[in-house]
Amino acid sequence: xxxxxxxxxxxxxxxxxxxxxxxxxxxxxxxxxxxxxxxxxxxxxxxxxxxxxxxxxxxxxxxxxxxxxxxxxxxxxxxxxxxxxxxxxxxxxxxxxxxxxxxxxxxxxxxxxxxxxxxxxxxxxxxxxxxxxxxxxxxxxxxxxxxxxxxxxxxxxxxxxxxxxxxxxxxxxxxxxxxxxxxxxxxxxxxxxxxxxxxxxxxxxxxxxxxxxxxxxxxxxxxxxxxxxxxxxxxxxxxxxxxxxxxxxxxxxxxxxxxxxxxxxxxxxxxxxxxxxxxxxxxxxxxxxxxxxxxxxxxxxxxxxxxxxxxxxxxxxxxxxxxxxxxxxxxxxxxxxxxxxxxxxxxxxxxxxxxxxxxxxxxxxxxxxxxxxxxxxxxxxxxxxxxxxxxxxxxxxxxxxxxxxxxxxxxxxxxxxxxxxxxxxxxxxxxxxxxxxxxxxxxxxxxxxxxxxxxxxxxxxxxxxxxxxxxxxxxxxxxxxxxxxxxxxxxxxxxxxxxxxxxxxxxxxxxxxxxxxxxxxxxxxxxxxxxxxxxxxxxxxxxxxxxxxxxxxxxxxxxxxxxxxxxxxxxxxxxxxxxxxxxxxxxxxxxxxxxxxxxxxxxxxxxxxxxxxxxxxxxxxxxxxxxxxxxxxxxxxxxxxxxxxxxxxxxxxxxxxxxxxxxxxxxxxxxxxxxxxxxxxxxxxxxxxxxxxxxxxxxxxxxxxxxxxxxxxxxxxxxxxxxxxxxxxxxxxxxxxxxxxxxxxxxxxxxxxxxxxxxxxxxxxxxxxxxxxxxxxxx
Ligand code: ATP
Ligand code: MG
Numbered sequence: 132x133x134x135x136x137x138x139x140x141x142x143x144x145x146x147x148x149x150x151x152x153x154x155x156x157x158x159x160x161x162x163x164x165x166x167x168x169x170x171x172x173x174x175x176x177x178x179x180x181x182x183x184x185x186x187x188x189x190x191x192x193x194x195x196x197x198x199x200x201x202x203x204x205x206x207x208x209x210x211x212x213x214x215x216x217x218x219x220x221x222x223x224x225x226x227x228x229x230x231x232x233x234x235x236x237x238x239x240x241x242x243x244x245x246x247x248x249x250x251x252x253x254x255x256x257x258x259x260x261x262x263x264x265x266x267x268x269x270x271x272x273x274x275x276x277x278x279x280x281x282x283x284x285x286x287x288x289x290x291x292x293x294x295x296x297x298x299x300x301x302x303x304x305x306x307x308x309x310x311x312x313x314x315x316x317x318x319x320x321x322x323x324x325x326x327x328x329x330x331x332x333x334x335x336x337x338x339x340x341x342x343x344x345x346x347x348x349x350x351x352x353x354x355x356x357x358x359x360x361x362x363x364x365x366x367x368x369x370x371x372x373x374x375x376x377x378x379x380x381x382x383x384x385x386x387x388x389x390x391x392x393x394x395x396x397x398x399x400x401x402x403x404x405x406x407x408x409x410x411x412x413x414x415x416x417x418x419x420x421x422x423x424x425x426x427x428x429x430x431x432x433x434x435x436x437x438x439x440x441x442x443x444x445x446x447x448x449x450x451x452x453x454x455x456x457x458x459x460x461x462x463x464x465x466x467x468x469x470x471x472x473x474x475x476x477x478x479x480x481x482x483x484x485x486x487x488x489x490x491x492x493x494x495x496x497x498x499x500x501x502x503x504x505x506x507x508x509x510x511x512x513x514x515x516x517x518x519x520x521x522x523x524x525x526x527x528x529x530x531x532x533x534x535x536x537x538x539x540x541x542x543x544x545x546x547x548x549x550x551x552x553x554x555x556x557x558x559x560x561x562x563x564x565x566x567x568x569x570x571x572x573x574x575x576x577x578x579x580x581x582x583x584x585x586x587x588x589x590x591x592x593x594x595x596x597x598x599x600x601x602x603x604x605x606x607x608x609x610x611x612x613x614x615x616x617x618x619x620x621x622x623x624x625x626x627x628x629x630x631x632x633x634x635x636x637x638x639x640x641x642x643x644x645x646x647x648x649x650x651x652x653x654x655x656x657x658x659x660x661x662x663x664x665x666x667x668x669x670x671x672x673x674x675x676x677x678x679x680x681x682x683x684x685x686x687x688x689x690x691x692x693x694x695x696x697x698x699x700x701x702x703x704x705x706x707x708x709x710x711x712x713x714x715x716x717x718x719x720x721x722x723x724x725x726x727x728x729x730x731x732x733x734x735x736x737x738x739x740x741x742x743x744x745x746x747x748x749x750x751x752x753x754x755x756x757x758x759x760x761x762x763x764x765x766x767x768x769x770x771x772x773x774x775x776x777x778x779x780x781x782x783x784x785x786x787x788x789x790x791x792x793x794x795x796x797x798x799x800x801x802x803x804x805x806x807x808x809x810x811x812x813x814x815x816x817x818x819x820x821x822x823x824x825x826x827x828x829x830x831x832x833x834x835x836x837x838x839x840x841x842x843x844x845x846x847x848x849x850x851x852x853x854x855x856x857x858x859x860x861x862x863x864x865x866x867x868x869x870x871x872x873x874x875x876x877x878x879x880x881x882x883x884x885x886x887x888x889x890x891x892x893x894x895x896x897x898x899x900x901x902x903x904x905x906x907x908x909x910x
Contacts, residue, residue: 140178157373169199172354228329285329344380355389363400420448436448467769471764472507496724555636622663861880
């Protein structure tokens, strides 16, 4: 295999090569975007196999999406043969952990048929808990309390640990009461939520050293892509799997790759700490830095470097490219989001007529809501496009219903699934009946399903009418009957078909006059063909056990990014997606839209330095997806909540070096003025914004490169109110009043000029506020 192995090193630069052949201690490959991190990971796996240093079955590679996992498996397969490729475990953290939990359900405190609750299911269950605890769910929503519980699970903090450290505010009190009860109900329903998938695996491995040892011996090579987006629980998991710390018996080889400048999942508990402290966390670790970018032109790279370099506390990187400066970056400012969309379409059509495939083009936006204007214009223009994300197929009502039927067959204790379909379609088991069954279950410590079983066995339940009881028995018997078919080997598609037919669900939709219901029927047909494909796949792979559960698992773990077609399947349609979803991808032509303060950076983030830094990383990710040409645009007005609002240019635009850009469209009218005097910034960025207030002429003042015309905004917009004032002069000890947080005391000032941040104590709550933006008044 020597020749084969050597061929894998061809075309790699010396640092990439070193990373591929590295042997022994933990390895961190830390490098900027497009420097070949993912490629190195793939080649490293292939190299381990080709040199015989590892068997395919000894490799566990963790990717950020299922799609990326499939691609990596394919690429390794192409390099060393498909048969080898199939024996590796290449998966997301969640998929890998589900596999481990299925193999060890008992020590993990689960039953083999456990359900996986998505966010919607989990919030339903939490809603039941909160209501039972008399919480005002309008004020303390299942969403917000759920987010708190999710954070705790990502930090591996158990309910009892939380109680011993929590604060005394009302939200903490609610969380402290809800968290253990929510977990109890999950286990009673034989279900796990997304965060449990990781947390339970970690707990199981740490409580069962023998099992941890088994995995350490089995997977000799653990490789993790996008390591900058791991959270604490995932970090601890990696330690257990590799064998570091208390549970270590047979340490394997660990390779992680990442870029701290691309960490964009702090809201899911991801922490840059993991990549920054790698060398401390893993003794004998070695770091390899890659500096050559193979993806983008020089201009694109300069812009990306300039934007990210303004984040403080990062290690500077020297990313370079041998590909020349390339085309200039096109900068367009339009009057409205519709004009902006129209402008994007003009460019797309021009690219296409010059020979670019639609599939070479991607349009990014900060949030899903922004896709609407773009979609409308694309539809009108007839350009084929594909929208990734938004309302997902698997979140549609009829799909959730059908899946709940399947779930109830697999896991008869699944409370959320069963309650969802109990009276859907209507079968005479109304709210009153449901409440009576629930009360019975609670009184006797039964799962909801067990209570239904009791009714079916003829037990009487207080408050349940004989008519409802008969319906319950029919419903439950039907499910039991179909379960028997499933257990004796019926295909997923057959079971699904039986369920939606015999339950009357399909018939109800077919009878309906509502045109929406017709498309629901089509969606169910689509689900049925997904199930058929899955059955074929399973039969081909020779796996016949647990097909139904495997299908539900696959569906439960589908993420937005999994809908992005691979490089080879992209042809023929423009791709629209959020920047988050675009992570790790590349396109020849990239449009980043909505570059306005308040849109990108997102409004929510503008007062908080750490959130603003994350927005900047997001901008860096967006820019670095482009290979040949980058188009940046903004709208001078944008409508939200039915009102048109004046938008200032994104501060990120200010940082982009003048010589890399070409100014395209300019707004014909500015509905508000800009103040150019309030900023003391002296960066060399181009001025991208408006000239004089109300000016009708050129708004891109290229002759005054140091002037920050984009921000701060002044005037009309809601944003303007916060930033119109000249920067406040503050010093420690000053009393201030904040528009939202009330009165507080300045405890310190960090930085200066437009970057100055005030640390303020609002009656015990500490905030870091960007003075320039925050609605602060000195008292
Ligand atoms: P990101 O940070 O965005 O995840 P990355 O560091 O993982 O990027 P890759 O996606 O692996 O980078 O590589 C970027 C592009 O550069 C890909 O098209 C890849 O094929 C190409 N590339 C990487 N290394 C080389 C090389 N040595 N020679 C030629 N092309 C390369
Ligand atoms: Mg990558």
